[in-house]
Amino acid sequence: MGFRFNVRVILMSVFVIVQFFWGCISYQFVRRVEGTDVVAPGDEFQVGKTTLGETLSLLGAPSMLVGLEDRDLLIYQRAVFHRNRLALGIPVFEIWGPNVDFSAYGAQVSYNTLTLFFTSDRILRQIVFEKEVSYPHLKTNFEKKQNP
Amino acid sequence: MKILRATFIILLVSTVVVGCCAIGKNQAHQPLEADSLDKLVEGKTTATDVCTIFGAPEQVVKLSNGNAYIYTRSVDKGTAVWLLIVSFGNYDKQDDRIVFFFDNENILTHYGVSFNADKASYGFPF
Numbered sequence: 001m002g003f004r005f006n007v008r009v010i011l012m013s014v015f016v017i018v019q020f021f022w023g024c025i026s027y028q029f030v031r032r033v034e035g036t037d038v039v040a041p042g043d044e045f046q047v048g049k050t051t052l053g054e055t056l057s058l059l060g061a062p063s064m065l066v067g068l069e070d071r072d073l074l075i076y077q078r079a080v081f082h083r084n085r086l087a088l089g090i091p092v093f094e095i096w097g098p099n100v101d102f103s104a105y106g107a108q109v110s111y112n113t114l115t116l117f118f119t120s121d122r123i124l125r126q127i128v129f130e131k132e133v134s135y136p137h138l139k140t141n142f143e144k145k146q147n148p
Numbered sequence: 149m150k151i152l153r154a155t156f157i158i159l160l161v162s163t164v165v166v167g168c169c170a171i172g173k174n175q176a177h178q179p180l181e182a183d184s185l186d187k188l189v190e191g192k193t194t195a196t197d198v199c200t201i202f203g204a205p206e207q208v209v210k211l212s213n214g215n216a217y218i219y220t221r222s223v224d225k226g227t228a229v230w231l232l233i234v235s236f237g238n239y240d241k242q243d244d245r246i247v248f249f250f251d252n253e254n255i256l257t258h259y260g261v262s263f264n265a266d267k268a269s270y271g272f273p274f
Contacts (some may be wrong), residue, residue: 015159030237031273036264052249056260061245065218067211082273120212122249122257 028085028105035063035078038112040129045116052122059114071125076114083107168231171270174224177206180244182263188256195254202246214251220244223265227272242268 044050044058055074064075085105110132117126184201187193198217199205205217224241244265249258 011156015156026233026235028235028237029273030239032239032241034241036242036262036267053258056247056258059260060262061218061247061260063243063245065209065211065216065247067209067216070212072211072213122213 024089026085026087028083028087030081030083030085032081033079038076038078038114038131040131041114041116041127045124045127047124047126050124052118052124055116055118055124062116070120072118072120072122074116074118076116078112079109080111081107081109169227169229171228172226174226175222176224177221179265180219180221180246180263182261185246185259185261188259190256190258193256195248195250195256198248198256205248211249214249214257215254216250217248219246219248221265223268225268225270227270229272236273238271238273240268240271242266 045055052074059074059076062074063077064073066073066075083105084107085103087101087103089101089103111130112132113128113130115128116124117128119125180202187201188198195215195217202219206220207218209216209218221244222241223243224239226237226239228237229235242264243262245260245262247260248256249260251257
């Protein structure tokens with residue numbers, strides 16, 4: 001009988017705690033991905049030799065295209081967005097004005113970007129590759145690194 | 149006593165399973181027909197021909213030596229899960245994209261194709 005009572009008390013306690021914290025504490029994790037992976041260019045890309053046609057057959061259509069006066073940019077990009085949100089609140093709105101609410105969140109968007117510059121003759125002129133997606137999300141958010 | 153116990157169990161279960169998960173899918177533009185690419189001939193097909201086959205481009209870019217017409221179709225799939233005080237969301241957006249490059253006489257010189265819209269997937273964010 002005592003065992004049954006204990007189980008009942010524990011279950012009731014769990015229920016009350018869950019009901020109490022519902023809306024008081026919440027943790028949210030969101031991830032959003034746009035685009036397929038972009039990898040570092042290999043030896044098949046040679047400045048002054050590789051043509052626009054070869055690039056398109058190797059990489060497909062670019063994510064973005066920019067035309068400048070004497071050159072064109074093909075940009076291949078993958079974006080990954082992360083957001084962590086921890087919220088603490090006391091729902092007292094019903095009895096006293098606005099709710100007390102504390103929340104902390106961190107969001108970060110990382111890009112893997114390959115930018116290829118072509119001359120007006122459509123020959124590869126310059127390659128720029130930036131890989132950010134592999135950087136750790138939380139470490140990047142809390143890092144106090146200053147730019148030189 | 150049985151009614152009390154049943155009520156308690158229903159309350160407990162409903163508390164745990166309320167708002168469990170949701171999925172959603174968005175699409176922008178009609179699918180691009182890959183078979184239509186067979187009708188194109190580099191050095192011969194004009195910008196007008198491309199518009200006749202694929203319709204109005206979503207974007208036109210002025211290049212240093214011509215123009216580019218961009219056609220895009222995107223698929224966006226989202227998954228959301230709520231577990232008591234923890235919630236997760238995952239969104240995956242992928243595109244089908246064709247970029248046509250024209251010279252100053254509006255003759256097709258190159259085109260690039262990426263069909264990735266079907267790779268958009270539901271899932272967890274980790």
